[in-house]
Amino acid sequence: MKKTLLFFILLLHHNLYSQEDLNNLFIKCDRCDNNFLKNEINYVNHVREQGLADIQLFIYRNRNANNGSRYSLDFIGKNKFSGKDLSLVLDTNPKFTRDEVRNALKRKIDIGLVYFLIESDITNKIRISYDSIIDNSKSYESNS
Secondary structure, eight states, rough: OHHHHHHHHHHHHHHHOTTTSEEEEEEEOOOHHHHHHHHHSSSSSSSGGGOSSSSSEEEEEETTTTTTTEEEEEEOGGGGGTTOOEEEEEEEEOOOOHHHOOOHHHHHHHHHHHHHHHSSSSGGGGGOOOOOOOOOGOOOOOOO
16 A cells, blocks of 8 residues: 555656656856756756757857957757757846846847747747836926
8 A cells, every 4th residue: 555655656746747848958158157047947957968958058258348248149959959050149238237147148048948949849838028118208298
């Protein structure tokens, strides 16, 4: 009886936390908050070995003219995404905090991953939102 109960608990645990339907992502970034990215980008399996990845992401950081940073994101598709590549760029302002930089980088990675994941099993779970900022400082109201 105990063995049967243990088997069902293990089976239930496997079904609840199974990530077999998720795609494997390898991220190579020397100057990123990798723990933050792994925790926030939770709709893929993060792998340590480049050869196991369905999507490989290489992020390079260079200084730009305004003393901010330019991040080059190179996505390379492997396995079922073979032949599908994408390059994106993120420019940051030197006044950005570390948190603003890592959140901007995460959003850019999300955008890049949509290019690949739109052809996967999680398509029906993808939501797209748009943050609109209304700038009322340029309104032309008369004071009469």
